Amino acid sequence: MDLRTVMMLLAVGSFLFGLFLLVLKFNVNHPQEVPFWIMAKFSQAVGYFLLYLRVNGYDALSVLANITLILGCAYEAWAVRILTGAEVKRRLHLPVAAGIAAAILAALPLGSPYRGGVVFLLQSVFYLLPGAFLLHGPSGRSLLQRILGFCYLAASGVFLGASLICLAFPSFAVSAAGRPVFAVVPLASFSIFLIGGFILLTLAKERSDRIVAEMRKSLRQSQTRFQRVVETATEGILMFDEDFRITFANEKMASVLGYAIGEMVGRPYESLIPESHIQLVRYQEMQRRLGNDSIYECPLVGKDGKERWFIISATAIVGDSGLFEGSFAMLSDITERREMELALAESNRRLTEMSHTDSLTGIANRRLFDRVLEREYARLLRTKSQLSVILLDLDHFKDYNDEYGHVMGDACLRQIGAVLAECVGRSLDLAARYGGEEFACILPDTGLQASVEMAEKIRRRIAGLNIEHSKSPVAPYVTASFGVITVHHSPNLSPADIVNLADRMLYRAKAAGRNCIESAEWQEEGQAIS
Missing domain, CATH: 3.30.70.270 (Reverse transcriptase/Diguanylate cyclase domain)
Structure with missing residues (x-):
């Protein structure tokens, strides 16, 4: 297989890989993205395609091809670092891109073997970095991470060897350009593309699963904390379904009305309302169905038949589709305040009557x-x-x-x-x-x-x-x-x-x-x- 064919295969493979990553990114049900990875694959695809066009020559297009290709290798190193759980600053690619361009442009006046040596050296560095990221750190690294790390180190060694030959033995490099000794370089690129692509996808899936598991754990913890807060709240709390049947009542609400929690769940809200305030409650229910929140005062009848007054802060629960799914209410017992107000009003009435x-x-x-x-x-x-x-x-x-x-x-x-x-x-x-x-x-x-x-x-x-x-x-x-x-x-x-x-x-x-x-x-x- 000649060098042009390998370049074309790498270009097409990298491009298709990038498209696949785009599909994963915009998956509506399970969006997944690893920063820098899509950019890495498209940069490598462009670099390999430009090299396919300039296999037997070196000009400005070749310079652009090398810069784009090595920049893609750098982005892949950052993506691997993120997959291992570390962080990478978003603005890091700007100085790295400038450094890569400067190194390749600085080698432009040099002879052919030296230019190739600089490119191979840069590729060696950016294959060494992901290998180090994958192997360095906790002993709990997975087997796949270790296999991929050694593969990156092996590829780095191949490019480093090619770089040393070009820089230290330029005459030998020129004479051996078409020999099998240099065929190992594109072979290493192709191998790391295949092995790395498969293992990195697996690692990305593991990362996605880990993130989902952490989110679920966090959600369960939040639900537990919320339930604990609700159950121990000093205010009464009620939740209703779309038909205004009680689906949840905290201990405070149940105890104030003299019920057990199990006795309240499933009861219609109107069963707790005295006849004199049914119309008020039906108006409030209509407001909840319209998605409106409100605060109002209303008495509720306890298990003993006595009325207790509450300030009720009611909130409508609307689903993603915009449909009414129920409501949530916080109830503050104001019975004592209400009795004091009535007593004060009666006292004022008596004082007024006495004065008249x-x-x-x-x-x-x-x-x-x-x-x-x-x-x-x-x-x-x-x-x-x-x-x-x-x-x-x-x-x-x-x-x-x-x-x-x-x-x-x-x-x-x-x-x-x-x-x-x-x-x-x-x-x-x-x-x-x-x-x-x-x-x-x-x-x-x-x-x-x-x-x-x-x-x-x-x-x-x-x-x-x-x-x-x-x-x-x-x-x-x-x-x-x-x-x-x-x-x-x-x-x-x-x-x-x-x-x-x-x-x-x-x-x-x-x-x-x-x-x-x-x-x-x-x-x-x-x-x-x-």
């Missing part, structure tokens, strides 16, 4: 009366309706206190307050203790006639109590005088004016002999008509 309630009679006080009157009067501007106010005062109540004492006086006021609370029954109406023995009523959307009828009803009920009042010149029992005013909204009238008008009517009732009712409807002209 007369402590003696239990009906509204002056503060609430003023606020409601202002609100209801402002509402007239929108409704164009009427508003009536009743002001009543117990007749000669100071004499009652002087005769019967303040304890009996307080008891009398409580009975009057109960009468007002019973008579003024609409939710919009308000009965209040205005001060001392004076009481007041606000009757929204009520005309003068209905207001007078309400005042008369209250007057009779007070008289019907038959609370003895021996010092009253009006009657032998407690009575009351009433002033009633009905108004429409006007920019010329304020809530304070309304009270003054009712008080004026009350004064007229007292002047008329007490235990009676005086009323009027306020007109825009400012006159009160009885």
